[in-house]
Amino acid sequence: MSELPEIKRPLLRPRRLRTTPALRRMVAETSVEPQQLVLPVFIREGLDEPRPIGSMPGVVQHSRSSLLAAVDEAAELGLGGVMLFGIPEHKDAEGSGATDPSGVLNLAITDVVAEVGDALTVMSDLCLDEFTDHGHCGVLDAQGQVDNDRTLARYAEMALAHAAAGVDMVGPSGMMDGQVRVVREALDAAEHTDVSILAYSAKYASAFFGPFREAVDSSLQGDRRTYQQDPANAREGVREALLDVAEGADIVMVKPALAYLDVVRAVRDAVDVPVAAYNISGEYAMVEAAAAHGWIDREAAILETLTSIRRAGADVVLTYWAAEAARLLRR
Structure with a gap:
């Protein structure tokens, strides 16, 4: 057997900084902290107890009472906030339940604000899709297309309803042109100047939204490609974010x-306001399904997923794992 050649020892050894857990923590470039996480929560009108969502194991549609338990836990865990989605019993073409002071989402806002006060940032999804019988994010014209400008008027009304209910931050998510400006002007004119705006700026027409449709009992037929962004376009996402900042967005997503x-990353490099990213239902469901089959380490995958989103530049992450991730981080 021939002798092995003499190996010149490396002078530079990056592995030295990986030798112990404490050392790896000390030099970590990216961290995930509970206060950076926002928990999306679904509230369904007429429920007496939580209803599981089949395509999202561990996630439920809440009743009014179970909602309070969920936000109490979120506050105790030190999360940054909760994003509320309402699911009404009755829908119509105009999404009337979205602006009804006694509607499910407006009541939920008031309930949560009263329960957790300043411990959490109370956010609301400002969109019509959960409330319309056609499932689109706006009102339709005579040809069945979403009417951008008529929808803006409804968004302004919805923003005022949420502000009256006590919300801290509204999240206009319908991808209508001019939505942030209209919402900001409506809030300011009504002296709700302290209500902030989390703009869904770069929201893509994604196949990964599938489980969310079950979560909100969506009535949608067809798709939203005429107003949500084309997955092929990145520069357009930056343009949308810059427009929203110019119109008064406090955070872009x-x-x-x-x-x-x-x-x-491109949006983070382009704007000077905080950037959020939404770790959506399909992304959640893929990890849960793979873990259920024993194909991946579930807890490690959760933390790696959230770390990757933070590493890309997100200051805030909306995720259905928010509460669980906070408990994992406590370990």
């Missing part, structure tokens, strides 16, 4: 997160 980490 990229949705989905994992398939669009390049857009998260």
Whole structure:
């Protein structure tokens, strides 16, 4: 057997900084902290107890009482906030329940604000899709297309309803042109100047939204490609974010997160306001399904997923794992 050649020892050894858990923590470039996480929560009108969502194991549609338990836990865990989605019993073409002071979402806002006060940032999804019988994010014209400008008027009304209910931050998510300006002007004119705006700026027409449709009992037929962004376009996402900042957005968001980490980074580099990213239902469901089959380490995958979104540049992450991730981080 021939002798092995003499190996010249490396002078530079990056592995030295990986030798112990404490050392790896000390030099970590990216961290995930509970206060950076926002928990999306679904509230369904007429429920007496939580209803599981089949395509999102561990996630439920809440009743009014179970909602309070969920936000109490979120506050105790030190999360940054909760994003509320309402599911009404009755829908119509105009999404009337979205602006009804006694509607499910407006009551939920008031309930949560009263329960957790300043411990959490109370956010609301400002969109009509959960409330319309056609499932689109706006009102339709005579040809069945979403009417951008008529929808803006409804968004302004919805923003005022949420502000009256006590919300801290509204999240206009319908991808209508001019939505942030209209919402900001409506809030300011009504002296709700302290209500902030989390703009869903770069929201893509993604296949990964599938489980969310079940979560909100969506009535949608067809798709939203005429107003949500084309997955092929990254520069357009940056343009949308810059427009929203110019119109008064306090935070801009990229949705989905994992398939669009390049857009998260590009938006982070382009704007001077905080950037959020939404780790959406399909991304959640894929990890849960793989873990259920024993194909991946579930807890490690959760933390790696959230770290990747933070590493891409997101200051805030909306994720259905928010509470669980906070508990894992406590370990």
